[in-house]
Amino acid sequence: MSWTASGPRTRTHGFNQVHLTRGLSIDLSTCLEIEVEKLAFSLDGNRIIMDVLHGLLNTRWLQSLLKVYESLHQYLRKRPQPVLPQASVLCREVTEMLRETTRSMDFRELRWLLGKPDFQALLSAHDTVAQKDYDPILPPLPDDIPEDEEALRIVCLVKNKHPLGATIKRHEVTGSIVIARVIRGGLADRSGLLFAGDQLVEVNGIPVTGLEPEQIIQLMGKSEASVMFKLIPVSHRPRSSSQNTLYVRPLIDYCPQYDPAIPCVEAGLTFRRGDILQIVDQNDTLWWQAKNITTSSKCAGLIPSNNQLKRKQREFWWSHSFPLHTCNKSTLLSPVEEEEDMTIAEKLVETEELREEDAEFNGHNQGLYIPGFRRSMRLCRRKSKSSQLRSSTRCPSSCYTSTVSPYEEVMRYQRSPTDRHRLIVLVGPSGVGVNELRRRLIESDPDLFQSPVPHTTRPPNSYEEDGREYYFVSKETFEAMALSHRFLDYGQYKGHLYGTSREAVRLILDLGLICVIDLEPQRIPEARTKELKPFIIFIKPPSIRRLQQTRAKSRIITDYYVNRSFKEEDLQEMEDVSEKMLDYFGHLFDCVIVNDELPDTHTQLLCAVKRAQSEPHWVPAAWLNSDMNA
């Protein structure tokens, strides 16, 4: 059809004159065409608008949508009725008739076709729809239902592909079989007819007296569509707990299959460290019921209670021990330890070392000074990072787990525009690009992002200003600050102490800016406070192959005179350390970003930082409850 902007043609139907619901006298696309023609008239032939409208009308998707719409309309008008409600009966009759005339090959083939299981299934489906027979057929109720309804209850549950959602046990005193627990959200719970403590009398008409719980389970498994229970209701139903819903972040992995203590493995809930669990039932002191929000589990499952976990903490089903150890060295590194961290090669070339201000990026960029990027600061951090990661892997878990709850209570927190910004913490293996990304972030908007000025015991150089490159303090002052936990992290490099203080961070946050720091993962607990509400971003290396490709021209910061390029073993170590960090500290990371192509990573980081400040995230409940210590 050709379109002109010359005004209406001969057709005079108006869109609003066509009654769509009373049956389409013309089809919908014709109707729209007429409307567009009318518009052409009123738009005085505006060709551009008309072309747009015609283009739209002729798009494939709109045409398809209109076809669907019209088909549905036709269906609604016709309201098709089944020709006969029992096609399978007719099929049987035809098959019988064909049996009597078996001479012809065609008849035999037709009989074979009609008898095929898929054809029979098709007819059965047709009959179900034709008869609108969607309800399951329940077995008839027994005749001998006692008059006192509460004395005995008959419950018939229709099975589906999900488990029943209840466990049974033998009562310790009476020896009778009782419902041990009803799993929240499961079939039994949704029926509202089974309760913990109900005594089981019969299953599918078979008395359970003398049967073992396992035999009863088998009995239930045998019934196909439904299962019928005869029960003596529990006299005192436990009142459904009115506690507020509790959310926790487990600090361990848990797999019911490896827990010999769980009352029913099938009812157990698997979770990983760092998942978010919604605790829906705490009535049992040993086994709670929870849903895994992270894996979107619909039905609750059993998880060990806090007390149970603490009791079990040394048993083999702990797939990972919790890595944060209170015994981690909080004292300052001794010179001897520092010495140990240096390789032989580094010691040999010590005379050639760079002055720290000669580093590749020392904070000066186009008139803007960004503190915290000096070589000494970074190298001291790297040394303490590697030594502490080693010490945490050596240390037995018992020193920590005996004192810390295996579940951390969490809540949703969304920063309000009047709150201070959340502290942004970047974590990653050495060389992955944490400093590069931090620098790019700050340079992208220095009026919003800032890095705290570190403290050092090193004497200032002539060109340095106190409070710009560093806060220059005495060793005594530094040590006193460290002892009173005023540093988020600190370390020693070539006899001098370097550290990032809470005050320096606070100074930035108080200005309404976003403070960005990098931390070694062992120091994250120092920063996880109600005041700072840190958002922790893990910078992960890509695959070794991608590292080889992307880091071909990159330089690794060293003690040497020249920062050298990455060697194969550097890349491998980066991967290994990254795995370890994720393994030990993954549950503390709010976000993981793979640093593959630098510009992409920078964009992702920027988005993550914005989300941290404006979207809700799970945080420790202690950060939000005024009566809890944080």
Ligand SMILES: Nc1ncnc2c1ncn2[C@@H]1O[C@H](COP(=O)(O)OP(=O)(O)OP(=O)(O)O)[C@@H](O)[C@H]1O
């Ligand atoms: N995605 C990337 N592609 C290419 N080069 C990169 C990428 N990310 C970082 N680099 C480069 O890799 C080198 C090391 O990065 P950077 O100094 O930021 O590491 P780091 O994680 O801060 O290490 P450290 O903790 O040891 O100081 C730098 O030369 C940096 O420019």
